[in-house]
Amino acid sequence: MNTQQLVSMLKQQLTQLERDALAHDQNLAPNHRQTLQQIERFNSQLFSQQGGLLSPCIAQLRQDIQKLEKQLSLKLGGQVIQLSCDRIQDRFIALKRALLTTNINLKAEAQRKASNRARYAKKQQQSAQDSGFGWIASNVMQNSHQLYAELNKHLNWAQKFEQKIEQMEANLEFCHSDDKIKLQNDILLMHRRLGKCKQAISYIEERIQLFERPRQGYPR
Known part of the structure; x- marks a missing residue:
């Protein structure tokens, strides 16, 4: 695969991922967005993103691909190109994983809050008994x-x-x-x-x- 084919393939993958991210964000209920704000969904070195919306990550990926395209056109060293490719791959994987795990994260957060409420109620009950x-x-x-x-x-x-x-x-x-x-x-x-x-x-x-x-x- 030559460099032009590589860039073209990455752009096609990004287009599909953008559709998935937009659909994800549109289907996300307001209360779920608020819940996901409390969850760190990405390593801070991968994406600068807060809250439940994933479409903002697409712009960052697009910038990475544009940067790679420029590096290829300037015929920079292979190590520089490899680092850019690795970063793009890591971001693709992380974003796809986030799309797949939204419901899992929401359920885990709901269980955590329910557990906290149960502990709070038990503590209050014990306090009442002790008093x-x-x-x-x-x-x-x-x-x-x-x-x-x-x-x-x-x-x-x-x-x-x-x-x-x-x-x-x-x-x-x-x-x-x-x-x-x-x-x-x-x-x-x-x-x-x-x-x-x-x-x-x-x-x-x-x-x-x-x-x-x-x-x-x-x-x-």
């Missing part, structure tokens, strides 16, 4: 509306406990000595309930902040 308020998390961690409803319920309970304590302490002053010990114990028990309720309020408020905070690296 002693797992019963809250299991019932209301599905969405922020449930969390706010649970927060409101505990705030109402805390208010009722405080009012009850205030009333009992007022009664204590006029209570018969025989009943004072029992009433004091009841007040102590009510304080304990109020304390647990306030702890639950703080815990739910933390869950709300975690739920509404943007989760970097995880999809919503």
Whole structure:
């Protein structure tokens, strides 16, 4: 094969590859483009390319072929020509592989994100159990509306406990000595309930902040 035939063959291959790359990019859904932006699909020395679109790589390959054509016309040394041919071949192979592996990359990324979500949920569940308020998390961690409803319920309970304590302490002053010990114990028990309720309020408020905070690296 002479040099003219070589260049002609490379241009024909590039034309076909360009059609494939354009078709690939047109069929790529916007959310898939966004997903592929997070994946390094090429060695940085092969292509300067970001995101899911592959057609921008065609222009770089075309420049390589034009450069090779010029080198051949100038009859540069065989080593220079070989280096250019090797680079073009590596880029052709890499681009063809990228065209074939888009779906594989998307599935792998989806599995990775699902695994991250599962680990995040497990971590949150363990955190809830360790805090002693797992019963809250299991019932209301599905969405922020449930969390706010649970927060409101505990705030109402805390208010009722405080009012009850205030009333009992007022009664204590006029209570018969025989009943004072029992009433004091009841007040102590009510304080304990109020304390647990306030702890639950703080815990739910933390869950709300975690739920509404943007989760970097995880999809919503």
